[in-house]
Amino acid sequence: MDIHTETSVREKLDLLAPLFDEQTRRLWAAAEAQVLGRSGISLVARATGLSRTTIHQGLKDLVELRETKGLEKKKRIRAVGGGRKPIDEYDPTLRRDLELLVDPVTRGDPESPLRWTCKSTRQLAAALVEQGHVVGRQKVADLLAELGYSLQAKRKTKEGSANHPDRDQQFAYINEQAVAFQQRKQPVISVDTKKKELVGEFTNGGQEWQPKGEPEQVQGHDFPDPKLGKANPYGVYDQHADVGWVSVGTDHDTSEFAVESIRRWWNKMGRLRYPDAAELLITADGGGSNGYRVRLWKVALQRFANETGLRISVCHFPPGTSKWNKIEHRMFSHISMNWRGRPLISHEVIVNLIGSTTTQSGLTINAELDTNLYPKGIRISDEELETVNLTKASFHGEWNYTIGIKCSG
Template sequence: MIIEDDIIEPIRIRFSKLAWILDERMRRLFAAAEASALGRGGITKVAQATGVSRRAIHVGLRELSDLKEPVKNPPKRIRKEGAGRKSVIQTDVGLMSALEKLVEPMTRGDPESPLRWTCKSLRTLAGELSANGHPVSYPVVGDLLRELGYSLQANRKVLEGSDHPDRNAQFEFINEQTTQQLMAGNPVISVDTKKKELVGAYKNNGTTWCPEGKPEQVKVHDFVDKELGRANPYGVYDVGSNTGWVSVGTDHDTASFTVETIRRWWRTMGRQSYPAASELMITADGGGSNGSRVRLWKMELQRLADEIRIPIHVSHLPPGTSKWNKIEHRLFSYISMNWRGRPLISHEVIINLIAGTTTRKGLKVHAELDDSLYPAGIKVSDDEFKQIHLTRNMFHGEWNYRIDPRPIVG
């Protein structure tokens, strides 16, 4: 006596070994062949063993009976022409246009659309379409959006604002001045403030290697620690020697702080590297604590020029071009890469990570803490400003100027 399980189990095993390579048509033909071999009751047994429906097995039996001789070139199509469920855009002609109106309400539809100020998720779009008489599931909405040429994309920073008509000319001027100063053996430095950082066990973007399953734990919320506060890194990049200096401030980011950083760089690195310097050239952004309109910036530079006894030439980058400042992509970007994924738990850690930044081209960075107080809101009066030995260049004097040391009295 043959037990039913003894019939079904071998079929199940044979089918499971071939299932990964069988398409829809071959699945039903395999099942039909097994059912035909079993005879009466074979369709039921094969359906139980393979999971192929009885209806599909009947279709396969008809296909096998129609084959009078082996097929040399089997058809590539699995189903008959026109078989299968109709596309949703065929059953609902207005669906695509309704979807386009929702995703682009300002250009293709009503600007007062309810989704004008709503996050256009697939579920939200599907719900809005269904409410407007176009019942559709959210996965289908995703397929339709891809057919329309849409994809998930983030914002991209490419707009720099309106271009100044002399933007390119200013870059050419800076390049010419830089070349001349370097050929004369004078230092050329690029200065700027790096993004302020929270000090403490806070999340820092990026990843770093850690034992598997043991990421460094940080605080959930980024509330400022009243004791540690923020770190204000201000950098000096020496274009000629490919070296950097970063002062990590603990107080306000003011012009006094920025010039003090330049002063420290000069005393520690600049004077030794350029003992015969006849001028110092500084390139800086047009805004911030070292902005072209900041009076205190010029006043502090005057004090620095009086100390080092050489003129200081300053050239500001045109408006909206701060990302082209050399310090951004030759120093700050490498610092960010060096400390990615590392919580900046203390000022000491920040200084060590900055000082440990190197590149294959030999970048070396010195960093130190500046915990001096730099009060904000200091004003420079007209009389004080007149005491500055400021000479503006004929070409955009608001961007290009020289500050000469004042005569030594007595």
């Protein structure tokens, strides 16, 4: 089944819709699904907007019609205003109870800043039924998508490092800190570098709508263009406001570039949203340009703290858990979906595609090109590191620390 078949089904419905009542529409959809064979029900459901349950009922009706050999039978036509009501009307607590089941850390706090699910929709539906809800796995999948959750495959939860024995405790600590900051109306941001992208007429995974038979032509190889190079998108995601910032760098992905991206977010978005802020919490991966072992990261953050007057707290995710960084699921994944199938032919195109990314939950992103040079290999001496006004937390101080303002002189 391809996208052209789905389009054909949709066009047929558009032509026949004025002739259909509720029953004949259901029978027609069932007939189409039956003719299409395997995956026909799913395809027709996507094309027509009818539920799978409706199409299944239509298939049953077709069998009944054949068994009665076309004899007149009472039509099951829905009254005006009839049909299934939105689930929130007859089960207002379902969404809340589903969130309680999938919450990873607090086991019952729907406001947790860390959210993912590793449970199947069948298991979740069964658990909800035990609580008294009437719901199936397909509805659970739809609700999870609406709530911004994604199912994480096991292969993505480890990155070559063994699980740290304090992994779950660190998750809980990050969650506690994020909740505390948000309750004090202080900003909480998730930061990371998105995968580097080749700039030029290169293939980009996925498909997009184009005139039939006119696919966009791209290079047959993936050798970087020496003039265009690569793009380094560094993102800042405001967890509470559901807004983001991305600096698209043209040079190296260094700690100075990372902190400059945070600085640009603060100057152009953060301080306007949080005019009374005195603190900032940053949640970051344990490695890369914002790694907990990188000295330049801490020195650059000290400069930023001195400039802004903010006390900057940092919480790093434990080794091997970068996929749990909230920016990955709440921002970067949507950027990737927005530009799938589109050759990233220039830095300007990348900036525009990132800036046009939105979601049903209201996510908005500002993006800007950063053409500054960020040389690699800058070494920070012990003496320079000692000038950082850094206070380690009592729990895993290497992962959790605060950098305060350092007065000159």
